[in-house]
Amino acid sequence: MPTIRLPGLIDPHVHLREPGGTHKEDFESGTRAALAGGITTVLAMPNTQPPLIDSVSLVLAEDAAARHAVCDYGLYLGASGENIYTAKGLAPRCVGLKFYLDATFGPLHLKDLGTLRAHFARWPADRPIACHAEERTLAAVLMCAWLEQRRVHICHVSRRDEIELIRDAKMRGVNVTCEVCPHHLFLSTEDIPFLGAGRSEVRPRLALKNDQAALWANLDVIDCIATDHAPHLPAEKDGPNPPPGFPGLETSLALMLTAVNRGRLALEDVVRRMYDHPLRIFGLPEQPDTWIEVDPDATWTVRGADLHSRSGWTPFEGWTLRGRVERVTLRGREVYRSGAFNVEPGAGRNVAPGTQSTGEIHP
Ligand code: DOR
Ligand code: ZN
Ligand code: ZN
Numbered sequence: 115m116p117t118i119r120l121p122g123l124i125d126p127h128v129h130l131r132e133p134g135g136t137h138k139e140d141f142e143s144g145t146r147a148a149l150a151g152g153i154t155t156v157l158a159m160p161n162t163q164p165p166l167i168d169s170v171s172l173v174l175a176e177d178a179a180a181r182h183a184v185c186d187y188g189l190y191l192g193a194s195g196e197n198i199y200t201a202k203g204l205a206p207r208c209v210g211l212k213f214y215l216d217a218t219f220g221p222l223h224l225k226d227l228g229t230l231r232a233h234f235a236r237w238p239a240d241r242p243i244a245c246h247a248e249e250r251t252l253a254a255v256l257m258c259a260w261l262e263q264r265r266v267h268i269c270h271v272s273r274r275d276e277i278e279l280i281r282d283a284k285m286r287g288v289n290v291t292c293e294v295c296p297h298h299l300f301l302s303t304e305d306i307p308f309l310g311a312g313r314s315e316v317r318p319r320l321a322l323k324n325d326q327a328a329l330w331a332n333l334d335v336i337d338c339i340a341t342d343h344a345p346h347l348p349a350e351k352d353g354p355n356p357p358p359g360f361p362g363l364e365t366s367l368a369l370m371l372t373a374v375n376r377g378r379l380a381l382e383d384v385v386r387r388m389y390d391h392p393l394r395i396f397g398l399p400e401q402p403d404t405w406i407e408v409d410p411d412a413t414w415t416v417r418g419a420d421l422h423s424r425s426g427w428t429p430f431e432g433w434t435l436r437g438r439v440e441r442v443t444l445r446g447r448e449v450y451r452s453g454a455f456n457v458e459p460g461a462g463r464n465v466a467p468g469t470q471s472t473g474e475i476h477p
Pocket of ligand 2: 218246
């Protein structure tokens with residue numbers, strides 16, 4: 115079948131676990147998974163160990179990424195009570211400031227409204243803020259954004275009430291963008307018995323069929339498709355305290371192309387949400403010499419054992435998807451072809467504005 119050429123995709127929400135959780139994933143395994151999934155830029159979340167909240171932890175992550183990443187990347191700074199006055203100085207080296215406003219995996223839960231407002235007032239107006247904010251917390255974030263007259267990006271919207279609130283806020287001029295994950299578009303609470311209790315743990319939780327339908331019905335409100343790739347080992351997911359999260363980098367595009375094949379949306383709708391909008395929202399550099407070639411008709415069956423993520427499992431085990439990534443060209447160089455990589459660790463570049471001139475490790 116003839117292949118189609120698309121821009122290298124941008125995933126604005128990825129957990130790569132380095133430093134501190136490299137038994138689950140590291141910059142190399144996670145960015146290999148990205149390339150295999152047609153994603154050439156990943157924006158990595160700060161809920162690492164240590165959490166990425168100051169210049170010491172930022173240097174640790176920058177150094178690890180510079181040495182190991184095989185696709186392009188950016189790093190988020192985590193908002194905490196400790197970095198209200200120092201975050202701004204690190205903004206040029208980050209792709210955004212991330213707020214964890216509801217309980218989830220990792221140490222970065224920010225609970226008080228005063229800290230939230232203080233960060234919203236100080237973080238540079240032209241740099242992105244991304245929020246994990248569910249239900250009523252979402253309303254609080256939108257209010258803060260409105261009061262500061264600044265833009266805000268809402269991560270992994272999963273419920274009807276949330277997408278409808280964002281729709282209303284957009285209509286009234288609140289400067290808000292949002293992302294939805296493939297797992298909330300394709301799975302619901304009805305899948306929990308088949309996945310098992312531990313394996314289906316994710317934050318936000320899998321929602322009702324009614325919520326899932328609302329996401330599809332409000333596609334026009336959804337700016338980005340983001341994986342929230344959150345790798346944990348099968349033994350952890352099946353253990354007594356299952357951590358929340360699904361790997362998603364290698365199934366995201368194929369799930370969306372399968373939906374295109376079923377007539378649920380157009381190919382352009384996918385490209386806008388997986389390339390154009392993330393590029394614009396996060397102010398990333400255009401990369402005309404980075405592209406992917408995809409066979410939109412090829413079918414393949416998802417097997418956790420075949421994936422490149424260290425987590426080694428997938429909630430879509432056994433699903434037959436349509437659309438396979440055949441080739442990936444990263445800044446003029448073919449780095450992936452028919453399942454084989456031709457790229458060395460460290461080939462990925464930092465896309466944050468204050469790091470691009472050198473692409474080197476920061477002192
Ligand atoms: O399910 C999730 N897993 N949701 C999050 O917000 C964090 C993530 C993780 O880091 O594992
Ligand atoms: Zn989250
Ligand atoms: Zn996340």
